[in-house]
Amino acid sequence: MAEVKSEVDQATLRLIVSSIALVYMLALAVFNADRAMTYLPIITYITTFIFVSVFLRLAIKRWPGHFFWRRLLSMFHDYAGIAFALALGGEAALPIYVALLWVTLGNGMRFGSRYLAWATGIALATLVLVFWFDPYWHSQPYMFLTLMVTTIVVPAYADVLLKRTRQASQEAMVANQEKSRFLAQASHDLRQPIHSIGLFTACLRDANLPREELRLVDNIDRSLHTVSQLFRSILDIYTLDNGQLEPQSEPVNLDALLQDVVKQNQEAARWAGVELRLRPCRYWVEVNPGLLTTLVQNLVSNALKYAAGQPVLIGVRRRGSELVIVIYDKGRGIAAEHLPEVFKEFYRVRHERDKDVEGLGLGLSIVQRIGRLIGLQVHLHSRVERGTCASVRGLKAIAPRIDVARPAPVQSRLQGLRVCLVEDDASVLMATSALLEKWGCEVEGHSDGLNVITECDIIIADYDLGTKISGAECIAAIRERRGWEVPAMIMTGHEMARIRALVQDQNISVLAKPVRPPELRAVLLEQVKVMAAERCAV
Incomplete structure (x- = not known):
């Protein structure tokens, strides 16, 4: 897509440069009235050149894509115009050599070293033809030699710079990919302990602790919340900067x-x-x-x-x-x-x-x-x-979306809710189980998502359960075994947008680790309300 845009840009630039050249030749004809007839063929050719260039640009827009012969034809079209102007313009047309160098470098910068080599070869052939057929250039052999050397050296140096830039770009891309992998892994690994500490702290808060100990727990929770917020901010900045x-x-x-x-x-x-x-x-x-x-x-x-x-x-x-x-x-x-x-x-x-x-x-x-x-x-x-x-x-x-009417909310209690908890991190499994049991839930803990057999009311699973199965696959297997769509949620340390996209058609809630206990409780209560509403409907 970028190359197509570059080709359109080049076609646009061709029209701009040729229009400037036409204005230049018209100015020469005006200020050198005695030689006006000499410039007339050049003016006529440039006008024709512009006309053809318009159709060439329309063709590029109409049939986008990488067509080698079309690009080669564009080069011959450019250099033919430059050769005609140099051959008939004599000394006054010498500044048009800048256009020849510009076209040569432009092809290399836009399309790479292969096209730079082709453009340089055609440019050298153009200069040789002009020297061969124009008496003025015969009388200036050293100037011709200088232009030939310049036409070789400048593109060659540009090619060296292009290769170095391309190499540096590839190295930067590799480094960026490595950084992405590191941040993705570090993100997951750091979220796990922060998540488990938060859940353990919530368990302590619900315990009958003396006021001083409860104040210490409160301070731990506050500090943990700050760490979590900073961590999420850094990851958000990285994700936004990389357009993910x-x-x-x-x-x-x-x-x-x-x-x-x-x-x-x-x-x-x-x-x-x-x-x-x-x-x-x-x-x-x-x-x-x-x-x-x-x-x-x-x-x-x-x-x-x-x-x-x-x-x-x-x-x-x-x-x-x-x-x-x-x-x-x-x-x-x-x-x-x-x-x-x-x-x-x-x-x-x-x-x-x-x-x-x-x-x-x-x-x-x-x-x-x-x-x-x-x-x-x-x-x-x-x-x-x-x-x-x-x-x-x-x-x-x-317009407001019309929700299906539901019965009055049930009591905001989780007493007796049967939860199947699937989590391969031992600390997180222990912390989540302890918190859910504090809330009155009956918890079945599983450290492996394979072949889970359960009669639970709701499934809570980590997304990353090792190399054999994911949390979404584990939930799908349980649902298939049970024969109905058991309510489920995933708690994940991976990128939320990616996980949501993967489970969007499976009716699974997704929470990002570290999950705040009030957030987890709110989602569970919502699931309890939905289940109660479904029972009433039956």
Whole structure:
């Protein structure tokens, strides 16, 4: 595709250069009236050249692709025009040699060393023909020799640079692939211990601990949350920079999405002494829910960091034909000179006691990149000591999706829920089992996804269960053995977008490790409600 674009660009450039040459020859004819008839054949030829070039460009657009003979024909077309101009123009046409060198290098830069060699050979043949048939060039042998040497040396040096550049590009590509593999593996391996520590901490929180020990657990949980947020930010930056995200839009209940963000941040808000307020709305939009959630999550996290002890309001406004998500805080605010810089990586507005505010300064950079990816604009309005308003613009309201009516929600309890837990990491298996049992679930733990036999109500599986079977395959096997679609979820340390794409047709929920216990509990409760609704329907 890039080569096709290069060929179209070359055809466009051919038209531009030939038009400039025509203007140049017309100027010569005007300022040298006594030799005007000498330039007339050249002007006529260049006009014909432009006419043919237009059709050549149309052919490239009509039949895109790599056609060697068409490119060779284009070269002969270019050099024929240059030869004609040099042969008939004499000394006054000498600057057109620049076009010959330009065409030669252009073919090499656009299409590679093979075409550079062909172009150089044709260029040398063009100069020889001009020297052979034009008396003026016969009288300038040293100039002819200089042009011949230049036509050889410059493309040869360009070819050396091209090969070095290509080699450096390949080495960079290999290094980037190695870095991708390293980050993918490091991502998975680091998520596992963070995930298990979070679950163990949640178990301790539910235990009857004295106040001092509970405060220590709270501090551990808070520090772990910070590590998790930094870890996710670094991975998000890497993923966005490498263009690995391909957003798929779908109808989204905006109120439900914002409620989920508020729920996920309730604990962090409690630590910061912030009251999170959400103004309900009834809008539906077409957007990628995961990316929009990450975008809003980062804006809310910023508000919690810099507006400690103050309320934060989240709402949706209609402005003309678009919807705007707004997040207000009454924090310290941002001075006007800092506003243009805050979306840069690692940029943080420095205040006194800033050492108490965690973060790397990546949140707003991620926000801007995600916004650009899904076609949204993020704006900040702030006044020092008065607060900040972040607005996300560009969402369009769509007709609400009609949900099937469900019975009243069941009690928010998991007592007696039979869970089949499949996890090959011993620590994660132990931590998840302990937490689920604290919530009243009956847990069957399996460290291997092969031949799992269970009578469970719900399956929770890691996606990566070794080389023999994946979590999705394990769930499919259990469902086939049971003869019905058992509710299931996958908790994974791999890239969420890729795993969601792999299981999109299998009705499996996907959670990214490290999973926060409230998030896991919310998904389980939702599954319990769905199962209760299905029983009532039967």
